[in-house]
Amino acid sequence: MFVKKDSLEPKEYCGLFGIINNKQAAWLTYLGLFAQQHRGQEACGIVVNNAGQLSIHKDMGLVSDVFNEKVLARLKGNMAVGHVRYSTTGSSVLKNSQPLLIDYANGSICIAHNGNLVNSLDLRKKLEAGGSIFQTTTDSELIIHLMARSNKRSLEESLTYALKRVKGAYSLVLMNSDYLIGARDPHGFRPLVLGKLGASYCFASETCAFDLIGARVIREVEPGEIVFINRQGEVRSVKPAALVAAHYSFCTFEHIYFSRPDSSVFGENVHTVRRKLGAQLAKEHPVDADFVVPVPDSGFSAALGYAQESKIPLEMGIIRNHYVGRTFIQPAQDARDMGVRVKFNTLRCILKGRRIIVVDDSIVRGTTSKIRVRNLRRAGVKEIHLRISCPAHKFPCFYGIDFNRSSELIANKYDSLEKIRKYLDADSLGYLSLDGMLSCLKHDKHNYCTSCWAGKYPVRPEKRHSKFSLERSCCGQGEIRT
Numbered sequence: 001m002f003v004k005k006d007s008l009e010p011k012e013y014c015g016l017f018g019i020i021n022n023k024q025a026a027w028l029t030y031l032g033l034f035a036q037q038h039r040g041q042e043a044c045g046i047v048v049n050n051a052g053q054l055s056i057h058k059d060m061g062l063v064s065d066v067f068n069e070k071v072l073a074r075l076k077g078n079m080a081v082g083h084v085r086y087s088t089t090g091s092s093v094l095k096n097s098q099p100l101l102i103d104y105a106n107g108s109i110c111i112a113h114n115g116n117l118v119n120s121l122d123l124r125k126k127l128e129a130g131g132s133i134f135q136t137t138t139d140s141e142l143i144i145h146l147m148a149r150s151n152k153r154s155l156e157e158s159l160t161y162a163l164k165r166v167k168g169a170y171s172l173v174l175m176n177s178d179y180l181i182g183a184r185d186p187h188g189f190r191p192l193v194l195g196k197l198g199a200s201y202c203f204a205s206e207t208c209a210f211d212l213i214g215a216r217v218i219r220e221v222e223p224g225e226i227v228f229i230n231r232q233g234e235v236r237s238v239k240p241a242a243l244v245a246a247h248y249s250f251c252t253f254e255h256i257y258f259s260r261p262d263s264s265v266f267g268e269n270v271h272t273v274r275r276k277l278g279a280q281l282a283k284e285h286p287v288d289a290d291f292v293v294p295v296p297d298s299g300f301s302a303a304l305g306y307a308q309e310s311k312i313p314l315e316m317g318i319i320r321n322h323y324v325g326r327t328f329i330q331p332a333q334d335a336r337d338m339g340v341r342v343k344f345n346t347l348r349c350i351l352k353g354r355r356i357i358v359v360d361d362s363i364v365r366g367t368t369s370k371i372r373v374r375n376l377r378r379a380g381v382k383e384i385h386l387r388i389s390c391p392a393h394k395f396p397c398f399y400g401i402d403f404n405r406s407s408e409l410i411a412n413k414y415d416s417l418e419k420i421r422k423y424l425d426a427d428s429l430g431y432l433s434l435d436g437m438l439s440c441l442k443h444d445k446h447n448y449c450t451s452c453w454a455g456k457y458p459v460r461p462e463k464r465h466s467k468f469s470l471e472r473s474c475c476g477q478g479e480i481r482t
Contacts, residue, residue, distance in 0.1 A: 013190065013258060013400040014098070014114040015039035015084040015205045018173040020180040020229050022200040025049075026075035029082040032202070032209040033063045038260060039114075039205060040084035043097035047110040050077035052177035054108040056101045058083075060094055079231075081175045083112035086402070096138045099173075104148040106158070109176045113140035114205055115169030115190045116400045118461035123165065142166065155179060156238060159226060164242045167459050169251075169399035171221070173203045180229045186245035187458050188223030189399050189449060191254060191265045201229045206263040220267065223248050249449040249458040252437065253401060256390045257298050257361045268442045271301045276440035277389040277432060278305025278359060285430030286310060287357060287385045295360040295372070296320035296344070302389035303359035310357075317351045318344050318358075318372075344372065352380035359387050364403055366410030366423065373425050386426040391434045391453040392417075398461040399449065 015036030019025050029046050044066050045058025057075060059066040063084060083098040099110040117123075120139035123146070128134070132145050146162035155176060163170075169189035174181040182203040184192050195202045197215035204210060207217050221227055224243035228236045250266045251258075261271035281302065292314050294303030307314040321343055358376070363369050369386070376384055392411035396403060406412045414420045421429040434453055438445040451457045 013039055013205075014086060014112075015209075016082070016112045016114050016171060016173045016192065017202070017204050017209055018079075018081040018112070018175065018180050018182065019197070019200055019202040020079045021231065021233055022197065023078055025078050025080035026072050028197070028200075028202075028213050029080040030063065030067050030072060031213050032204055033082045033084050035209040035212040035260075036084055036204070036206055037063055039258065040086040043085045043094065044083060045097055045099055046075060046080055046082040047099045047101050047175060048075045048077035049079035049175055049177065053077075054101055054110060054175070054177070056099065056110070058094070058097050058099070060097065079175055079180055081110050081112050081173050081180070083173075096136050098138075098140060100136065100138070100141055100144065102135070102141075102144050104144065106148075106153075106155070107177055109144060109147075109174060111140055111144055112173045113138075113143070114171045114192075114400070115185065116398060117142065117166050117170065118168035118398050118459055119166065120168075121462050139168075143170075143172070155181075156226070156228065159183070160238070160240050160242075163226070164240070168461070169459075171205065178230060181226065182221045183226045184221050184223050186224040186243045187247075187249035187449070188245075188266075189249055189251050191259070192221040193264075194218045194221055194227060199233055201233065201235065203227075206259055206265065208260045208263040211262065217264070245458075247458075248443070248447040250443065250447060251399065252390075252441070252448045252450060253362075253397075253452070255441070256437075261298075261301055266443065273440060274298075274301030274361075274389065275305035275308075277437060278302035278307075279309040280305075280436045280440055281359070281387050281389050281430070281432045282306040282309035284433060284436055285387055285428075287387075287428060287430075289355040289357045289383065289385060291315035291317060291350075291354060292357045292359060293317040293351075295358060298361045299359050299389070302361060306357065306359050306387060312357065315350055315356075317347050317356060317376075319347065320344055344375070346375055346379040348379045351376065353382050355383035355385070356381055357385045357387055359389065361388070362390050362393065363388055363410060363420075363424075364393050365408055366413075366420070370424050377425070383427045384425075385428045386421075386424065386430070388429075388431045390432055390437055392420075392431045393452050395452050395455040397452045398457070399451070399459075401452065403452075 017029050017032030043060045044063050047056045081099050099112040101110045117139040123142050127145050143162045147158040150158040150161035152158040170185045171190035171192040172183040195210040195215040195217050226238050254265045255273045259265045259270045292307040292312050294300040393409050394411045
């Protein structure tokens with residue numbers, strides 16, 4: 001049978017890309033999405049603007065599966081918007097893939113969204129009561145419906161009207177016949193950067209997309225800012241008063257896990273931050289061992305920092321198979337165990353009889369970590385000391401990470417560090433402290449979202465908010481509490 005890629009790790013958000021005034025818009029957008037494939041592997045799509053006519057190609061699967069030379073050749077135009085998706089609201093089906101291309105009173109418009117709205121259920125009920133008909137079960141479509149309902153003539157007025165009414169996390173790239181637009185929510189949960197390639201301007205979720213196409217980074221789109229770029233290459237920025245927050249809430253997990261190490265996020269290189277986290281982890285949880293072993297790939301930078309601080313050699317004792325696709329043939333009964341073994345292999349000749357410090361970025365549900373420790377034991381490792389470069393996850397995330405139930409989190413299943421250690425069968429376990437984590441970051445600690453660790457939410461979600469709230473609502477099944 002076929003089984004999905006291991007679903008027990010925290011899932012990526014989404015990746016955005018947009019470009020204007022370039023004859024190779026579709027091709028460059030393809031490359032921009034390819035660079036950000038790690039942010040979403042369920043579906044992808046590109047909308048192009050050819051002399052005011054918007055057309056789209058999207059499908060389920062990876063960027064390299066959905067697009068080829070023939071498809072890109074058909075996507076003519078000098079403006080484009082692209083999206084790679086992991087579903088954090090709505091099911092993983094084609095109708096929910098993005099960008100969304102919609103015709104409304106003011107013409108055609110497309111939207112690509114990274115993040116989660118936390119008042120989507122209430123908004124949708126109100127809009128449906130007023131006669132709105134939805135094509136998808138994603139929260140992103142709400143923004144277009146609000147724009148259509150605004151009765152505002154200008155694009156700026158209608159978009160501002162919509163963004164004043166949505167709450168939660170959003171970085172957006174939109175396009176109509178005349179403009180490419182980038183926007184961030186007032187708290188700045190999600191990254192979005194503005195770049196330039198010759199005479200062309202572009203937006204992306206991460207700077208690694210600009211590196212691939214040869215664009216230079218101009219700056220981050222600021223929280224609460226809307227940037228309009230027209231066909232003449234004129235850039236105009238607005239920051240409506242209603243979109244100003246008392247403080248920012250940058251998602252710390254971007255630095256810990258999601259973003260590529262070669263990207264700059266929230267003004268800092270991701271690899272550098274992870275190395276600092278690892279060094280701080282070594283200060284807080286030292287242990288005598290033979291090797292520091294990273295969990296590929298997001299644990300490597302933190303492991304390097306741990307090794308440098310502790311003066312314990314770094315060793316590649318766990319090897320990742322980078323050629324595992326979204327599915328693989330499963331011959332064994334224990335699908336989860338096989339899933340981990342297919343993705344990761346241990347170097348027995350290096351690890352046998354050794355005391356090792358395994359550095360990972362996070363433990364969310366714990367199942368993958370338990371299997372990994374079991375496989376290391378089978379490889380003959382003498383001692384296994386787990387070190388985690390962030391605090392223990394105790395609370396659900398409503399802003400774009402796919403764990404929105406406290407019951408899923410191992411730190412809630414077990415009420416002590418010792419019980420978690422025993423469950424994982426590690427010789428010792430150490431999480432980075434919250435203050436230690438925040439001390440490694442550039443901005444003031446009050447400008448980072450730590451909801452999944454501390455339980456303090458910058459924007460409160462609906463009482464019955466969940467990933468499938470909109471589907472349960474439209475199917476008449478009611479909602480469930482998270």
